[in-house]
Amino acid sequence: MSPLDSNQSAVIIGGGVGGLAAAIALREQGLQVQVFEHRTPRARGAGLVLWPNASPILDRLGVQLPAGPPLTRMRRRTDRGEPLCTIPLDRLYARMGATSRPTLHAELLEVLRARARAVGVALHLGSAAAAVTTRGDQAVAHIEGIGEIAADLLVGADGRMASVCRRYVMGANRPHYAGYVNWVGVLPPDTGLTLHPTTIEDFWGPGARFGVVPLPTGGAYWAACVRMDERAARRAPAQPPSLFARWPAPVPQVLQHTPPDRVRPIAVYDHAPARGWSRGRVVLLGDAAHAALPTSMVPPTTVPAAAPTRPPRTAAVIPVKPKSTSRTWIWSPSTAATSACPPAAIPAIPRCCAARSARPIRMAFS
Numbered sequence: 001m002s003p004l005d006s007n008q009s010a011v012i013i014g015g016g017v018g019g020l021a022a023a024i025a026l027r028e029q030g031l032q033v034q035v036f037e038h039r040t041p042r043a044r045g046a047g048l049v050l051w052p053n054a055s056p057i058l059d060r061l062g063v064q065l066p067a068g069p070p071l072t073r074m075r076r077r078t079d080r081g082e083p084l085c086t087i088p089l090d091r092l093y094a095r096m097g098a099t100s101r102p103t104l105h106a107e108l109l110e111v112l113r114a115r116a117r118a119v120g121v122a123l124h125l126g127s128a129a130a131a132v133t134t135r136g137d138q139a140v141a142h143i144e145g146i147g148e149i150a151a152d153l154l155v156g157a158d159g160r161m162a163s164v165c166r167r168y169v170m171g172a173n174r175p176h177y178a179g180y181v182n183w184v185g186v187l188p189p190d191t192g193l194t195l196h197p198t199t200i201e202d203f204w205g206p207g208a209r210f211g212v213v214p215l216p217t218g219g220a221y222w223a224a225c226v227r228m229d230e231r232a233a234r235r236a237p238a239q240p241p242s243l244f245a246r247w248p249a250p251v252p253q254v255l256q257h258t259p260p261d262r263v264r265p266i267a268v269y270d271h272a273p274a275r276g277w278s279r280g281r282v283v284l285l286g287d288a289a290h291a292a293l294p295t296s297m298v299p300p301t302t303v304p305a306a307a308p309t310r311p312p313r314t315a316a317v318i319p320v321k322p323k324s325t326s327r328t329w330i331w332s333p334s335t336a337a338t339s340a341c342p343p344a345a346i347p348a349i350p351r352c353c354a355a356r357s358a359r360p361i362r363m364a365f366s
Contacts (some may be wrong), residue, residue: 001184003205004179008031008032008152008153009031009032009033009034009151009152010023010026010031010032010033010034010101010151010152010153010154010155011033011034011035011036011139011141011143011149011151011153011154011155012026012033012034012035012036012130012154012157013036013132013154013155013156013157013158013164014035014036014037014155014156014157014158014159014165014286014288015035015036015037015039015109015113015123015125015157016037016126016157016159016286017048017105017109017112017278017286017342018113018117018157018285018286018287019035019037019155019157019158019285019286020035020109020113020116020121021057021058021061021063021112022155022157022285023035023063023116023121024062024077024112024115024116024119024121025061026155027116027119027120027121028061028151031152031153033120033122034121034122034123034124034149034151034195035116035121035122035123035124036124036127036128036129036141036143036149037123037124037126037127038126038127038128038129038158039125040125040126041125043242046104046105046184046185046186046222046223046262047102047103047105047184047186047213047215047220047221048102048103048105048108049071049100049101049102049103049213050065050100050101050102050103050108051093051100051202052093052096052097052099052100053096053103054097055099055100056097056098056203060171061115062115062118062119063111063112063115064111065103065107065108065111066103066216066217067216068101068215068216068217069099069197069216070089070099070198071089071094071099071100071199071200071213071214072089072090072101072198072199073087073088073089073198073199073200074086074087074198074200074202075087075088075200075201075202076202076203076204077201077202077203077204077248078203078204079203079204079205079206079246079248079363080203080248081248084204093260096143096250101216102213102214102215102216102221103177103215103216104186104215104221104320106148110300110305124143124146127143127144127145127146128143128144129141129142129143129144129158129165130142130143130144130301131164131168132154132156132162132164132165132282133168133169133282134148134279134280134281134282137152137281137283138150138151138152138281139152139153139154139280139282140154141154143315150257151281152246152281152325153281153286154281154282154283155282155283155284156168156169156282156283156284156286156287156288156289157284157285157288158286158288159286159287159288160175160269160270160271160287160288161175161269162195163284163287163288165282165284165288166271166284166288166289166346168279168282169276169277169278169279169282169283169284172301175270175271175291176269176270176271176272177230177233177267177268177269177270178229178268178269178270178293179228179268180222180225180226180227180228180233180268181225181228181233181236181265181266181267181268181296182265182266182268182293183223183224183225183226183236183239183240183263183264183266184221184222184223184227184263184264184266185221185222185223185224185254185255185258185262185263185264186219186220186221186222186258186260186262187212187216187219187220187221187222187254187257187258188216188219188257188258188259188262189215189218189219190219191219192257192259193250193253193254195212195220195250195254197214197313198214199214200212200213200214201250203248205243205247205253206245207226207227208224208225208226208227208241208243208315209223209224209225210223210224210225210244210247210251211221211223212250212251212254213340220254222254222258223294223364224241224244224255225294226240226243226357228240230267233267236267237265238260238263238264238265239255239260239263240263240265246358252348266294268293268294269354270293271290271291271327273290274289274290277289277290326362
């Protein structure tokens with residue numbers, strides 16, 4: 001199939017960040033593009049950081065986000081406020097030739113939808129795909145309430161939890177529980193709470209983690225991670241556990257100033273790595289292909305043509321023995337290491353996080 005043939009068509013199942021970005025890219029190559037999203041306009045997550053492997057691609061697609069200063073560092077501390085390390089981001093930006101952009105998920109989706117409509121993408125919100133298949137030289141999607149839609153290419157961007165496209169490509173779609181619940185929230189800009197405008201705050205405690213990311217327009221989004229078994233995760237309360245009230249500032253203040261209706265718990269699920277992401281005329285993209293954990297950077301295949309490639313998840317954990325043997329950290333390359341650094345920087349991160357106290361902590365969120 002020629003990528004420049006305007007007589008050909010593409011159907012995209014899933015209208016999230018990856019599906020909309022792919023729709024814009026394919027439409028600008030001349031294809032006729034339709035997007036089917038089973039939800040009405042509503043974002044599920046709180047926010048995300050578009051790291052330098054993704055933000056230039058959105059610029060190239062004509063997706064304009066609010067301007068603001070880039071993030072300059074990630075400051076990592078324990079749940080008692082003890083410094084672990086500070087990761088400056090200027091070297092990352094110099095290597096990649098671009099900076100980062102924190103944004104709210106809802107705002108990014110709104111901008112992507114507007115751009116998709118502007119270039120002629122047909123968006124069908126509230127339209128769910130019941131099944132997909134390949135018939136001859138075409139992909140076919142069965143859309144509930146509409147019927148069969150045929151196209152030369154079908155992109156499955158329908159997420160990790162119930163992807164009909166993943167089920168067709170791989171024969172199954174059974175995610176496994178990652179072992180923790182992630183409460184995500186949005187701190188409004190008018191609360192009077194002052195945060196450092198370009199610093200990601202990242203706190204680590206026994207079986208728990210809390211991160212705060214400032215937004216260019218004021219306020220912040222945050223995530224509170226707590227390990228728990230799957231049965232408890234299904235009954236997770238609407239608000240994070242009270243243990244975070246005893247953590248260092250600004251954690252208690254962020255929680256106190258966040259409206260309850262801007263918080264939601266998410267039981268985190270993952271998929272084992274797949275050997276292939278396509279079958280016939282159907283190709284997977286984003287979480288349907290490789291579900292990224294919440295602390296991972298935006299994977300390159302979520303935003304078309306982004307680079308460099310995501311580091312392979314070949315090791316479950318990396319045990320690190322710091323100079324002081326009284327405290328042990330366990331790092332996962334798919335979470336902590338990739339959250340702010342390029343692949344080449346990953347081996348250096350644990351060395352900068354030497355233990356500084358006598359209370360043992362073991363954490364592995366993958």
